Amino acid sequence: MISHAFVRLIKNHYQDLEISRVLTRRKLDTLSSFPLANALTNSLDDLVENSDIIVECSGNVFHGTEVIEHAFEANLPVVTVNAELQVTTGSYLASKGFMTEAEGDQPGSLAALHEDALQMGFKPLVFGNMKGFLNLDPSPEDMAYWAKRQGLSIDQTTSFTDGTKVQIEQVIVGNGLGATITRQGLEGLASTNLNDSASILGMMADRMGQPIVDYVMPSGYPAGGVFIVCRHDEEQAPAIEYFKLGPGPYYVLTRPFHLCSLEVGKTVRRVLAGGDILLNNSTSPTLGVAAIAKKPMKAGTMIDRGIGGFQFRGEAVKLTDNFNYVPIGLLSKSILKRAVEPGQLITFDDVDLLPSRALDIVIQQRDAFFGSVPTFSWNPQALRHAVAS
Known part of the structure; x- marks a missing residue:
């Protein structure tokens, strides 16, 4: 899904960029419906030789690791949409070449919101994810039903449902932005009011003396976005309250959407323009x-x-x-x-x-x-x- 949508985006809306090759492990003659079928290749060498930047979005730790190492041998920068890889082999890879997670999935969206917060003078305390549903042990039958309904694979649907995906996403954010966790498995607060839940998490971070990563389970307001709980200078409190963020001391900055493949192009352009890393698992994960x-x-x-x-x-x-x-x-x-x-x-x-x-x-x-x-x-x-x- 990510590769199809990303290729369509670049093909139709980025006149200054071109998809030169798309690496696939499938037989090429089975992919005639791919939006840029003439760019498909089974050769990693062909991909690298004809690229200025690699976007790795396989979701596979083993395959993705090999692709990125090969790209680094050719001194190519890599943009990933693969948090699973980042939290497994990403810290090693980050020490070998330029690799950044893309904006669009929750980790990249949180990293972008973090940059905005710092530029406005906020001090981030909590990097939060909003998760709509959780079942720690879903049945194969239910996952097959929802996978078909949502147009996803069963394993993707299962990792979203049993909480594995949100744990992975928050770990890369924690490692990349210098935050920790309050306990194994995160708090995962049930929430009917984001400001109240955010204040609870903010107090936890204050007590720990270090920013934290976590998530909430919204009820009564939309899920699917990200948020950061922050502090600011006391003398700014009247202005911030006037700007409708409340009286403090905890302020909540939200990004109510993440559009996955539709936002990856922003990170690609950032890298090609000489920008720095948006987010990776860091070379010293905790x-x-x-x-x-x-x-x-x-x-x-x-x-x-x-x-x-x-x-x-x-x-x-x-x-x-x-x-x-x-x-x-x-x-x-x-x-x-x-x-x-x-x-x-x-x-x-x-x-x-x-x-x-x-x-x-x-x-x-x-x-x-x-x-x-x-x-x-x-x-x-x-x-x-x-x-x-």
């Missing part, structure tokens, strides 16, 4: 997204996918408290080494992971941050057994 079991599972259970699957959901965690956690973005075609219970946080001791460049990067990051590498093993016999069964 937060990650762990995998939490949704149900009891036996040793030997095959894990098809972490993000958007029916076995796990993601929760924001502090890295210092969870040295050995497995980033949920790494869980793909893996095998449980031992039984797990609902609500259990998955560690490297619990699972056999497929070898991948993304896994290598995560381990390298752990070694750099903590000085030692988690102990885990790869058992291909276990994987073959699970696939056969």
Whole structure:
């Protein structure tokens, strides 16, 4: 969906830009309906050789990591619409080349609102997301129904519904903008009044002495936007109240929309004009997204996918408290080494992971941050057994 809409946007409304290549892993003869079919390629080399900037929007951690590393080898800047990648391998990649998340999805929208807030003299305390619905353990049948109705994949719909996506989004914001979390999994306040909920979160941030990331569940007002809770100079309070932001001390700046692919072009132009990074996972992250079991599972259970699957959901965690956690973005075609219970946080001791460049990067990051590498093993016999069964 992102690539189709972005290509249409550039083709129809950006006369100064051209889509030269679109990398796909699908067979080219099955994509005749793509809005710019003659630009399609299966060759990563072809993509890089014919591009000045790469927009990575696959939503896939493993594929996206390989694409970005290849782009950096050619000294190309990269704009991502892939928060899943950012919170998994993004900090390593950010140290190797120019990479920024795009405006349009919630993290980029919050980063843009943050820039506006700073220019107006506000001091951000809370970076907030507004989420309309949450079901921590949705059924496959419900997800298939809603995926078809919304024109999305089942895994996308599931990651939105079980909260994994909002956890991922808020972690990249926290790492990129220097904020933390009040607790594992965030607060997720039920909210009938944004100003009241924002003030509660603002007080939490004040008590912690550091900005925080979180989200609210609106009832009675629209969801889907982002907000920042701020303070300002006391002498500005009369003017700010006159400007209809209330008496303070907590002021709420809102952006009631995020238009995904329709806004990515703004970040592309920013980069091509020599602008700096809007947002990435930083080279020194403090937060990650762990995998939490949704149900009891036996040793030997095959894990098809972490993000958007029916076995796990993601929760924001502090890295210092969870040295050995497995980033949920790494869980793909893996095998449980031992039984797990609902609500259990998955560690490297619990699972056999497929070898991948993304896994290598995560381990390298752990070694750099903590000085030692988690102990885990790869058992291909276990994987073959699970696939056969």
